[in-house]
Each structure stands twice: as structure tokens, then as C-alpha cells.
Amino acid sequence: MQFIQTKNQISWQTISSLFLGSFVTFACLYCTQPLIPLFSEQFQVSPAAASLSVSLATGFMAAFMLIAAWISDAKGRKVIMGISLLSTAVLQIFIGFSTNFTWLLVLRAIQGMMVAGFPAIAMAYIAEEFDPATSGLVMGIYISGNSIGGLTGRMVVGAVTDFFSWQNALLTIGIISLAAAMWFWLKLPASRNFSPRPRAVPAIIGVMWNTVRKPQLLLLYLIGFLVMGSFVTVYNYIGYPLMAPPYSLSHTVVGLIFVIYLVGTFSSTWLGSLAITAGRPRVLLLAICIMAAGCLITLGASLLLKIAGIAVFTFGFFGCYSVVSSWVGQCAGNDKASASSLYLFFHYTGASVIGAWGGNFLDEYGWNGIVALTVIALLLALALLAALLLYTRRRECLITP
Template sequence: MQSIQDKNQIPWPTISALFLGSFVTFACLYSTQPLIPLFSEQFQVSPAAASLSVSLATGFMAVFMLIASWLSDARGRKVIMGGSLLATAVLQVFIGFSPNFTWLLVLRAVQGIMVAGFPAIAMAYIAEEFDPAISGLVMGIYISGNSVGGLTGRMVVGAVTDFFSWQSAMLSLGFICLAAGLWFWFTLPDSHNFSPRPRAVLTILRVMGNTIRKPPLLLLNLIGFLVMGSFVTVYNYIGYPLMAPPYNLSHTVVGLIFVIYLVGTFSSTWLGRLAITCGRARVLLLAIGIMATGGLISSGTGLALKIGGVAVFTFGFFGCYSVVSSWVGQCAGNDKAAASSLYLLFHYTGASVIGAWGGQFLGEYGWNGIVALTVAALLLALLLLAVLFLYTRKKEAAVYPQLR
């Protein structure tokens, strides 16, 4: 068999395995998001409690990604990634048999731990195993699995729930992901350019500590916390107003709302390129402003305003994600792996903390409470961006001479 480093032949089976791994991760991670209003009604819990079905999974994933990365250095890449995907899919099936809401939350927390093993390692595998001539293509296909998996998982769950039940939806998605996980396990080659290199936990923590003490990286992590938290909060609770009078939309239609994610394919690319000519700080200011504007538009009462506002909000978010992610890499120096891990930790912790807190605002103030919370978080992000700009303006001017 040819090495997957051979740039003269694109190894599509290997690339498909990575795509499906990404698909499984994000299809399962956000599979309960369109069901949050249903959980409130069926289990008689508050919106904040119902949102824990998402927040617990993302929170535990954020923490255990660091551990998964450490384990992969000691045990190898494929075994951790493959085990993560299969365990995630099996747990998705088990969730369909949850006898009550407590068991559902327990299983989602365990699933968050298991799912951490794939995203923590996949990008390292790609960087190590693929020829640079095709690594960009592979990374692009891998990242597309994130959005395709997240979108498909939500739509499948919404449609199956409408026709059968949420339990059937979890089972259906679980079996789909189990098939994808098995394809990954039997198709992905073992690492050729990686040898296990165990590192002491204290060494890793020391590197993390040194990284987070850099003011630009700390500020970028906090901005990521606030931006991702706002984004997940909007999508956690948008189903409540849309499924209530006067809209009365079905689970299937609400699931289709997530098609709006596709605008991010354009905005992440467009705003990422715009940052090259206009500077990262200015484009990040624009992207956060677009998010806040979209949130305010969604406070309108018309259905078109609600959906249009969420679309504008989503457009801005993916631009933020693109710019902040690249900026973290630029500020990291020689500690890019540690910086990326910390950024993901803040990123998904924001999704858990603000996402769960949003339920309190929804319960007290309705959808306008969600808008107020997310806009306030984004204003705080703008304040942090101003501080970040003061720290980095000389470097920005050197990178982008047109800004002098």
C-alpha cells in the first residue's frame, strides 16, 4: 500500500475516514440542541436545566481534550481517535434508552469525555502524516466534516423526532455514527511519522501556564470564550420562540434553521482574507459588530426578522472564529500546540457556561433576555479587543504596513 504521504496520489479512503470522524464528533456533540425545548416540556425542567444536555457534553469535552492529547502522545494517534469515535457512537445509542432526564445528563457528560479524543488529535495526525502538497486539501475536508456533521445531526434528530420520538432520533443517529466509526477504524492507516513520546503531566501544565501568561493569548482566549458562548446560547434557545405561538414551527422546520450554518462557509473565508488587507483587529471588530447587530435584529417579532437576525449573527460568528483562530497561531510562538489546546478549552467552556446561563435569562425575560445576554457578552468582547489592540498594535502595523 502506498504511503499516505505520497503527493502523486490523493488517498481518498484515508481522507474520507477523517471526514467521517469529524462528522461523528459534531453530529453527536450537538445532537440534543434542537431537543432542548422538548426536554423542558417532557421532563418538566427549566430551559437552563434542559440546556445542560448540550453544556455538559461541551464542558467535559473541553477539559478532557487536554488529557486526550496527552494520552495520544503516549499511546498513539489512531487508537485514541478510533476508540473515541466508537465509544461516542455507542453512547449515542445508549442515550436513546435513557429512562429519565438524570440518566440522559449522565450519559451526555460521559459522551463529552469520550468525544474529546478525536478533535484533540486529528489535526496533529493530518500535519504529521500528509505531504504538505495535499495537507491543505485534507484539512479543508476535515473541517467541512464539522459543519456537515453538526448540520446533519441536528436535521436528522429534528425530523425523526417529529415522525417518531426523540429516543428514536438518538438511536438512528447513533447507528449512523457507529457505521462511520467502524469505517474510520478499518480504513485509517496507522501513523508512519509518529512515535509515542510520553511527557510528564507537570511538563505539559508548565507549558500551558507559560502560554496563558502571555497577555495577547489570554485576551484572545477570553474573546473566544465570549463569542462562542454567545453563539451556542442563541442556537440553544432559538427553538423556544419558534415552536411557540404565533410561529408554532415543528421540530423538523426548527432543525432546518441550522442550514444557516452554511453562511459561515462564506464569511469565514471572506473575513479571513479581509484581515490580510485591513488587519485582524479591524476585521474582528467588524465581525463582532455583525454578531451584535444580528442578535438585535432577531428581537423583532416577525418570523423573517428572527431567522434573518440569526443568519446575520451566524455570519459574524464564523468570521470571528476564523480571525481569532489564526491570531492565536500567530501569537503562540513555539508553543502552538499548547496555545491551540488552551484556546479550544476556553472556546468550549464558553459554550457550556454562557449556554447554560442563558436559560435563566430565557426563563425570566424570554427571547429578549437571550438577546440582552449575548449582546452584553459581545460588548465585553469588544472591550477586550480594544485592550488586545493596545498590546499588539506595533506588531499589527509591522505585519500590515497599510495600517500605519
């Protein structure tokens, strides 16, 4: 096999392309999150309806990731990823010209379908094209594009909205994304170690069904559903109390709060390594409890307490994400690709379903309702963790710390 080496120009062009692809995916996916309160006000819609600007994109992405991976196995990696990124960027520019909320939601749903082609395939490309000795480094750089893209998209949108308009803000993200997508298309080398593996739809469904039938994996998928749903719910609606009296923060300042995402870079690494020595069950229990504690801290009246609570909550989430992802791989056996795809499906479906549902709680009970919904979801995640431990002890599943 001909691996890409990390000490030449081609390698860094490839790595930068993958980083920018990740950047585009998450900058576009979550760019409307800081605008949810503004959509409520401008279009006279409920928080739940306004949150569909995020939930539709994540929901359609979750569903179409499974289809994109299937097409990629037959047609190739680069072409599907490239089409995904270019179409995502072009749609983002169209979204910047939206004046009607219904049209905005339609475009966001289509964008969710198209953006699915990159995250569904990028990790497979890295595993196939890079030497295993260096693929960990490349994967880390790729994942950093997730957080930096999501963070930059939210901050740019907040700042540009304050000075110009939300349409200009979304258009700005579209132009940046188009430039990054073109770099990706021009600089990413075609696959050298990929061989087409077309599979019939019944065969794919059979593999997926066999994966879901494993109780350990199903419980981990449901934990991921609840944890990601809780995380997105808090971030979807935190702008409402922060932009209202007595805080009355601007879009720019609310956008800066997303810098808290950077604590996830530390927590995912630290708690992920702690799981090796202390065991995944204990660390996951700790991380979920940290999320719940952080959410409860946001009930404090002080602005500093709210921000501190969000930081603690975010720290716990990225720890959960790291531990559950690795645990899925541990339990998957020979079906790692299918197990990972289904995990991401549940992960983003949770973001879509619970994230949208949270708007009804905000409408009825204010921020207290969001905290209640989030804590209940996390308690359910703890119950599922307990069920997982009971099952593995009885069946002696080979889950090692």
C-alpha cells in the same frame, strides 16, 4: 518522512475517514440542541436545566481534550481517535434508550469525555501524515465535516422526532455514527511519521502555564470564550420562541433553520482572507459587530426577520472563529500546539458556561433576555479586543495583518 499522497486510493480512504470522524464528533455533540424545548416540556425542567444536555457534553469535552492530547503523544494517534469515535457512537445508542433525564445527562457527560479524543488529535494527524503542500486541502475537508456533521445531526433529530420520538432520533444518530466509526477504524492508516513523545504531567502543565501567561493569548482565549458562548446560547434557545405561538413551528422546520450554518462556510473563508489585507483587528471588530447586529435583528416580530437575524449572526460568528484561530497561531511562537489546545478549551468552555447560563435569562425575560445576554457578552469581547490592541502597541508584539 513518508507522506500520504492525495492521488491514490489510500489517500481518499484516509480523507474520508477523517471527514467521517469529524462528522460523528459534531453530529453527536450537538444532536440534543434542537430538543432542548422538548426536554423542558417532557421532563418539567427549566430551560437552563434542559440546556445541560448540550453544555455538559461540550464542557467535559473541553476539559478532556487536554488529557486526550497528552495520552496521544505517548500512545499514538489512530488508537485514541478510534476508541473515541467508537465509544461516542455506542454511548449515543445508549442515550437513545434514555427515559430518565438525569440518566440522559450522565451519559452526555461521559460522551463529552470520550468524544474529546478525536478533535484533540485529528489536526495533529493531518499535519504529520500529509504532505504540507496538500495538508491545507485535507484540513479544509476535515473542517467541513464539523459543519456538515453538526447540521445533519440537528436536522435528522428534528425530522425523526416529529415522525417518531426523540429517543428514536438520537438512536438514529447513534447507528449512523457507529457505521462511520467502524469505517474510520478499518480504513484510516496507522501513523507513519509519529514518534511517541511521553511527557510528565508537570512538564505539560508548565507549557500550558507559559502559554496562558502571554497576555495576547489570554485575551484571545477570553474573546473566543465570549464569542462561542454567545453563539451557542442563541442556538440553544432559539427553538423556544419559534415553537411557541404565533409561529408554532415543528421540530422538522426548526431543524431546517440550522441550514443557515452553511453561510459560515463562506464567511470564514471571506473574512479570513480579508484579514490578510485589512488586518485581523479590523476584521474581528467587524465580525463581532455583525454578530451583535444579527442578534438584535432577531428581536423583530416577523419570522423572516428572526431567520435573517440568525443568518447574519451566524455569518459574523464564523468570521470571528476564523480570525481568532489564526491570530492565536500568530501569537503562539513555538508553543502552537499548546496554544491551540488551550484556545479550544476556552472556546468550548464558553459554549458550556454561557450556553447553560442563558437558560436563566430566557426563564426570567424571554427571548429579550437571551439577546441582552448575548449583546453584553459581545460588548465585553469588544472591550477585550481594545485591551489587546493597546497591549500590542505598547509591547510591539509581532502581530501582522
